[in-house]
Amino acid sequence: MRIALVLSLSLSLASAGCAGALLGPTAEAPEVYRLEIADAAKDAERLPLALGVARPRAAPSLDTERIAVVQPDSRFDYFAGVRWSEPAPQMLQSLIVRVLQSGGRFEVAVAAPSRVPTDLLLDVELRRFEAVYAPGADAPTVRVEFQATLVDQRRARRVSSIGVSAEAVAGSNQRGAVLDAFERATGESVHALAAWLRDTQPTAAD
Numbered sequence: 001m002r003i004a005l006v007l008s009l010s011l012s013l014a015s016a017g018c019a020g021a022l023l024g025p026t027a028e029a030p031e032v033y034r035l036e037i038a039d040a041a042k043d044a045e046r047l048p049l050a051l052g053v054a055r056p057r058a059a060p061s062l063d064t065e066r067i068a069v070v071q072p073d074s075r076f077d078y079f080a081g082v083r084w085s086e087p088a089p090q091m092l093q094s095l096i097v098r099v100l101q102s103g104g105r106f107e108v109a110v111a112a113p114s115r116v117p118t119d120l121l122l123d124v125e126l127r128r129f130e131a132v133y134a135p136g137a138d139a140p141t142v143r144v145e146f147q148a149t150l151v152d153q154r155r156a157r158r159v160s161s162i163g164v165s166a167e168a169v170a171g172s173n174q175r176g177a178v179l180d181a182f183e184r185a186t187g188e189s190v191h192a193l194a195a196w197l198r199d200t201q202p203t204a205a206d
Contacts, residue, residue, distance in 0.1 A: 052112030
């Protein structure tokens with residue numbers, strides 16, 4: 001899996017074991033990044049159902065283009081000089097939709113709201129999407145966590161829910177390595193969600 005970059009990965013995040021050098025205001029225009037993850041394997045059984053994926057709900061601290069970081073003293077902050085190409089919840093929504101489309105489990109998988117009528121809705125709450133620096137660590141660990149609930153809109157009832165979490169240790173304290181860790185943790189969590197949906201059996205409408 002590769003990170004799709006709008007700009008270069010050439011600069012380091014900070015000195016080893018500390019994110020402080022990239023925190024705070026910067027006079028330069030930020031570099032912009034987006035994540036790409038692998039498609040899902042084709043599902044052998046396709047359900048004749050349309051699935052809508054809602055834009056994930058998130059706390060204001062995560063509902064932003066800024067890339068979140070947790071310092072060794074547990075302070076929450078953001079990397080300076082870098083941004084996601086869109087707010088983190090919206091980026092996650094796009095990745096989930098694309099993976100579900102590639103897997104073919106559902107007849108239709110779209111971002112909600114949509115003009116396409118849908119039978120099911122996937123409600124998502126993003127809880128963690130951040131790089132965490134543990135005391136004494138040479139590089140951060142990226143943590144991604146969300147709750148997903150599948151709702152049968154035809155019957156106005158919950159089908160099932162799952163909590164998904166994944167983490168990936170950055171190979172170094174370089175910008176490219178940290179973004180690669182975001183990609184790995186996000187990919188693992190989204191594919192875990194897709195696997196759960198493959199095992200969930202919503203029924204056809206009466």
